[in-house]
Amino acid sequence: MPSPYSAARRFTVAFTFAPASDRLPLTELTIARPDDWHVHLRDGAALPHTCADVARCFARAIVMPNLNPPVVTVAHAAAYRERILTAMHRLSLRFEPLMTLYLTDATTAAEIQLAASADFVHAVKLYPAGATTNSSAGVARLERIFPALAAMEAADLPLLIHGEVTDQDIDIFDRERVFIDRHLAPMIQRFPRLRIVLEHITTREAVAFVRSAGERVAATITAHHLLLNRNDMLAGGIRPHYYCLPIVKRRAHQQALLEAATSGHPRFFLGTDSAPHRTGNKETRCGCAGVYTAHAAIELYAEVFEAAGALHRLEDFAARFGADFYRLPHANGRITLRRQRWQVAERLPLGDDFLTPLRAGETVAWQVVAAHA
Ligand code: NCD
Numbered sequence: 001m002p003s004p005y006s007a008a009r010r011f012t013v014a015f016t017f018a019p020a021s022d023r024l025p026l027t028e029l030t031i032a033r034p035d036d037w038h039v040h041l042r043d044g045a046a047l048p049h050t051c052a053d054v055a056r057c058f059a060r061a062i063v064m065p066n067l068n069p070p071v072v073t074v075a076h077a078a079a080y081r082e083r084i085l086t087a088m089h090r091l092s093l094r095f096e097p098l099m100t101l102y103l104t105d106a107t108t109a110a111e112i113q114l115a116a117s118a119d120f121v122h123a124v125k126l127y128p129a130g131a132t133t134n135s136s137a138g139v140a141r142l143e144r145i146f147p148a149l150a151a152m153e154a155a156d157l158p159l160l161i162h163g164e165v166t167d168q169d170i171d172i173f174d175r176e177r178v179f180i181d182r183h184l185a186p187m188i189q190r191f192p193r194l195r196i197v198l199e200h201i202t203t204r205e206a207v208a209f210v211r212s213a214g215e216r217v218a219a220t221i222t223a224h225h226l227l228l229n230r231n232d233m234l235a236g237g238i239r240p241h242y243y244c245l246p247i248v249k250r251r252a253h254q255q256a257l258l259e260a261a262t263s264g265h266p267r268f269f270l271g272t273d274s275a276p277h278r279t280g281n282k283e284t285r286c287g288c289a290g291v292y293t294a295h296a297a298i299e300l301y302a303e304v305f306e307a308a309g310a311l312h313r314l315e316d317f318a319a320r321f322g323a324d325f326y327r328l329p330h331a332n333g334r335i336t337l338r339r340q341r342w343q344v345a346e347r348l349p350l351g352d353d354f355l356t357p358l359r360a361g362e363t364v365a366w367q368v369v370a371a372h373a
């Protein structure tokens, strides 16, 4: 009699959920088309490459505004969106870019109202000045943006936060935790209805904060913060392609993120923070921050969820919870992932240069084999 354990098994999340006791390895997984709630597409010659990777599997993507110069007005966002759509049109790519504005000390309440009434702007991003790549125009003193935050609260336009303090005297591994204590906790008191996404969380303190903060505070979690801890980056040699901000933390924090992402809690959802940099700008004396994952994004999350025994929770995390928080309909379409190892290229094109993607020259366990609009 054939053993049921030898049979290849297909799995469609929409129709059936694997019972917790079911330990059969899945070979195929079909889920609703996911969205990426945090991505860096860059501009110009990079767009064909970054957009092609996002369009592989995502229906929509929240597009970060940290260009140089940054996207600070609705007019800038409209022009940037047109450049993205033009690049996509040339390659017949399809996903919906959801635009964001970059908050500065000079952002007016009137600009916020304009953003809230523009159907293509979905959020405003707060970068503390100097916190990360292209953040020098960010906010130096939070008090200065209180009028803009009040306007966002009134218009119900979500605030996205890079949650790290920038003080040189605060250890880089503590900067997220200190930001939460010093700035985020008072901010949610002062603006009790402002909806906030704490982006790319990296600590158990951030997980606990989001869990306790109530309905209006959510967080995105990247694939690389689920896959890596600081030993991966620093033990036995320094790996510049794992360097990003917020920096990957110790294993206990990674485990808190894993638990949050796979828990089924609706206020933790997918945001890759895929951030392309030329390889030459990372493999240098002072390498810049950012990990590129868009070439294998949903596949890397599938690995993580599978290892946690939670593949049946991937669809909510990747395709539902983010849209619910942003008050958008769930996307149409489905994607199918197959469990088949494939090798990531050593380098990928980025405009007229190249980047080194996560897993360069190594393998990924899942692969998207079909995507239907
Ligand atoms: C991002 C980038 O390169 O734009 N880098 C990063 O390390 N995550 C900026 C950001 O999201 O912090």
Ligand code: ZN
Residues within 6 Å of the ligand: 038, 039, 040, 064, 273, 275
């Ligand atoms: Zn980012």
